[in-house]
Amino acid sequence: MAELPPQAEAFNKPKVELHVHLDGAIRVQTILDVAKRRGIHLPATTVEEMKQKIILHEPGTLTSFLEKFEEYMHVIAGDREAIKRIAYEFVEDKAKEGVIYVEVRYSPHLLANTKVDPVPWNQKEGDVSPDEVVRLVNEGLSEGGRAFKIKARSILCCMRHMPNWSMEVLELCKKYRHDGVVAIDLAGDESLNCKAYPNHRMAYEEAVRCGIHRTVHAGEVGPATVVREAVEVLKAERVGHGYSTLEDHALYKQLLDQNMHFEMCPVSSKYTGACNSDFSKHPIIRFRQDKANYSLNTDDPLIFNSTLQLDYSTAHKYMGFTEEEFKRLNIKSAESSFLPEEEKAELLDRLHEAYELIQSTAF
Numbered sequence: 329m330a331e332l333p334p335q336a337e338a339f340n341k342p343k344v345e346l347h348v349h350l351d352g353a354i355r356v357q358t359i360l361d362v363a364k365r366r367g368i369h370l371p372a373t374t375v376e377e378m379k380q381k382i383i384l385h386e387p388g389t390l391t392s393f394l395e396k397f398e399e400y401m402h403v404i405a406g407d408r409e410a411i412k413r414i415a416y417e418f419v420e421d422k423a424k425e426g427v428i429y430v431e432v433r434y435s436p437h438l439l440a441n442t443k444v445d446p447v448p449w450n451q452k453e454g455d456v457s458p459d460e461v462v463r464l465v466n467e468g469l470s471e472g473g474r475a476f477k478i479k480a481r482s483i484l485c486c487m488r489h490m491p492n493w494s495m496e497v498l499e500l501c502k503k504y505r506h507d508g509v510v511a512i513d514l515a516g517d518e519s520l521n522c523k524a525y526p527n528h529r530m531a532y533e534e535a536v537r538c539g540i541h542r543t544v545h546a547g548e549v550g551p552a553t554v555v556r557e558a559v560e561v562l563k564a565e566r567v568g569h570g571y572s573t574l575e576d577h578a579l580y581k582q583l584l585d586q587n588m589h590f591e592m593c594p595v596s597s598k599y600t601g602a603c604n605s606d607f608s609k610h611p612i613i614r615f616r617q618d619k620a621n622y623s624l625n626t627d628d629p630l631i632f633n634s635t636l637q638l639d640y641s642t643a644h645k646y647m648g649f650t651e652e653e654f655k656r657l658n659i660k661s662a663e664s665s666f667l668p669e670e671e672k673a674e675l676l677d678r679l680h681e682a683y684e685l686i687q688s689t690a691f
């Protein structure tokens with residue numbers, strides 16, 4: 329495999345990112361600034377110290393990873409200026425990484441402090457509802473999109489351990505479907521409860537009925553049965569992670585045949601303990617060999633101290649990814665995006681042009 333010169337990007341061309349959590353992609357400086365303004369005490373005062381608290385240094389478990397959000401979510405949640413700011417800065421960071429289209433996800437409930445039961449992060453009840461969170465994030469994303477000339481859309485997350493929020497999430501997806509929100513997701517700890525609660529199921533059935541796009545975190549640390557449930561019961565159109573699909577050969581073949589999109593996050597999968605930390609044995613290699621439909625994504629770059637470049641260079645260095653494969657997977661990502669058809673076609677045109685590919689090139 330060709331070695332890259334130091335500092336060189338593995339793929340220095342326009343990219344599409346489909347799986348990244350807004351609340352896992354906040355700048356550390358912003359957390360410090362907002363804490364100072366709000367008079368919230370943090371156990372660290374410098375970016376470096378705060379990073380040490382937040383970053384996962386060793387591969388762990390999904391559960392221990394999810395606990396990291398407790399270090400800082402109380403700083404941002406319930407604060408209008410902070411919520412809008414993280415969305416705006418997120419777009420700037422993605423533009424710098426060469427991303428031209430991104431779908432960013434978050435739980436409106438986890439950033440609210442009223443009309444949410446229970447109020448998260450031990451916050452006092454305030455006046456920022458999940459609905460207002462969505463409006464604030466939309467503002468930040470669209471202002472950022474205009475300023476940095478990229479397109480950012482959002483996906484609203486249901487949380488596995490909070491089934492009573494799911495119908496509200498679906499209602500928000502419906503309300504804002506023409507204002508930046510493109511899909512519903514189910515996130516959280518699939519290792520604690522694998523079966524989707526009836527409320528999640530009801531929300532997803534309603535999403536199907538209303539034509540709301542659907543993705544589901546499945547087969548990240550859970551078994552292939554969670555992936556099967558995601559596609560068969562929740563009617564997911566994309567699978568978040570999905571590594572364990574490989575354990576069920578029939579399911580894997582079926583999903584390959586269906587052109588199912590898998591949102592893969594290599595660096596994340598090491599630190600959450602989802603996959604063997606030896607990247608040369610990573611399930612993505614099999615997906616690549618089989619020319620599956622997948623994207624490469626950061627997931628939670630704040631907590632993994634990572635960038636999209638790191639995911640690409642990891643794929644290049646340890647998994648044998650070539651420039652041609654990077655192009656192919658970005659085209660697949662654009663095709664599998666939740667944009668309306670016309671906007672999808674525009675995005676595909678831009679990629680074909682940037683990659684110097686003829687439009688009809690079939691991968």
Ligand SMILES: O=c1[nH]cnc2c1ncn2[C@@H]1O[C@H](CO)[C@@H](O)[C@H]1O
Pocket residue numbers: 349350351352394397433434435438485515516517518545548596600627628
């Ligand atoms: O890799 C992941 N797997 C499952 N859930 C996740 C992952 N990363 C983040 N979240 C969860 O999704 C919420 C909304 O963005 C985050 O607050 C976190 O709890």
